[in-house]
Amino acid sequence: MKIKRLGRTELSVAENGFGALPIQRISRDDAAALLRRAYDGGINFYDTARFYTDSEEKIGYALGGVRKDILIATKSMGRDKRTALEHLETSLRNLKTDYVDIFQLHNIPALPDVNNEESDHYALLEAKRSGKCRFIGITTHRLDVAVAAAKSGLYDTIQFPLSYLSTPDELALIDLCREQDLGVIAMKAMSGGLISSPEAAFAFLRGYDNLIPIWGVQRMRELEDFLSYAERETPLDERLLAAMERDRAELQGNFCRGCGYCQGGCPAGIEISNAARMILMLRRAPWQEYTTPAWREKMKKINDCIGCGACRRRCPYGLDCPTLLRENYADYEQFCREHGLEF
Ligand code: SF4
Ligand code: SF4
Numbered sequence: 001m002k003i004k005r006l007g008r009t010e011l012s013v014a015e016n017g018f019g020a021l022p023i024q025r026i027s028r029d030d031a032a033a034l035l036r037r038a039y040d041g042g043i044n045f046y047d048t049a050r051f052y053t054d055s056e057e058k059i060g061y062a063l064g065g066v067r068k069d070i071l072i073a074t075k076s077m078g079r080d081k082r083t084a085l086e087h088l089e090t091s092l093r094n095l096k097t098d099y100v101d102i103f104q105l106h107n108i109p110a111l112p113d114v115n116n117e118e119s120d121h122y123a124l125l126e127a128k129r130s131g132k133c134r135f136i137g138i139t140t141h142r143l144d145v146a147v148a149a150a151k152s153g154l155y156d157t158i159q160f161p162l163s164y165l166s167t168p169d170e171l172a173l174i175d176l177c178r179e180q181d182l183g184v185i186a187m188k189a190m191s192g193g194l195i196s197s198p199e200a201a202f203a204f205l206r207g208y209d210n211l212i213p214i215w216g217v218q219r220m221r222e223l224e225d226f227l228s229y230a231e232r233e234t235p236l237d238e239r240l241l242a243a244m245e246r247d248r249a250e251l252q253g254n255f256c257r258g259c260g261y262c263q264g265g266c267p268a269g270i271e272i273s274n275a276a277r278m279i280l281m282l283r284r285a286p287w288q289e290y291t292t293p294a295w296r297e298k299m300k301k302i303n304d305c306i307g308c309g310a311c312r313r314r315c316p317y318g319l320d321c322p323t324l325l326r327e328n329y330a331d332y333e334q335f336c337r338e339h340g341l342e343f
Helices: 028-040 055-069 081-095 120-129 143-152 168-179 198-206 220-231 238-250 278-284 293-304 310-314 321-338
Strands: 003-005 012-014 017-019 045-047 071-076 100-105 133-139 157-161 183-187 211-215
Touching (some): 045 211, 055 071, 055 081, 071 081, 081 120, 100 120, 100 157, 120 133, 133 183, 143 157, 143 168, 198 211, 211 220
Parallel strands (some): 017 045, 045 071, 071 100, 100 133, 183 211
């Protein structure tokens, strides 16, 4: 597999990274099989988070024996020094290691306060000083925060959602990071499952020499696909360009990326991150998966929305989530009717 240099970290990273969020959803043995196949297939970079329940433990279980041969990035949502450092200790225990290669502040809404020695920024500095991490970074869904972090000179890596659906402004972040000699870690490289061509997603991002996509794979077939794209070189040819254009035409404008950051406090218990993009999912995935009786019940919960606006305030893309939910509800209802399903 082609090796890329991750900016000034000088880490040599295989061009396919492993995003370890989805392995929360599968059994420990299935996750271990997936992780070991990834390792055997040449993937050496594994990105996880304290927030991803047992993802770290599964990595420790599956790859603890080859720790010295892999690179691990984890992250903390602790918003002060003490909490973030406590999270790191837990991460190290789970991962069966005494250091991580990159320790990141997870999904920061703004740059941390560098004038406050109790802020989460000082957790990164302390972790680096003590040797519990080698490099430090941030992850965010907000472009202004990513740009500010890149310009600050404080971090070694920036993790941000990037794919062929990204806007020119978002893609310019990659060039800015190159100028600053920062490594870019691309999350949501399949745009939360909305991108229809993983092959085009791979071919598009491989062209950026300072960027590693972390594919959130959950099934062996998905992993094998990404391994095979690297093996076959997979140039961005006319067929893949056409696939990209189709997706771009269909997904222009404001669409829900499924990031889930609006989710926590919905008083109506609506599964917003799926419900707000349901009609796109119906068109792109086997629709039967999303029209089961259980899914129809979940979609009906949209009727319980009290319009509190909590989701709108939390959405890093500034989406009008309640409106998106209502639109998706109407489309879903019609889709069910057309397919003879009770709703
Ligand atoms: S506006 Fe509706 S969907 Fe959004 S958090 Fe409030 S109740 Fe939930
Ligand atoms: S509505 Fe916004 S915050 Fe919620 S899942 Fe979609 S993109 Fe993320």
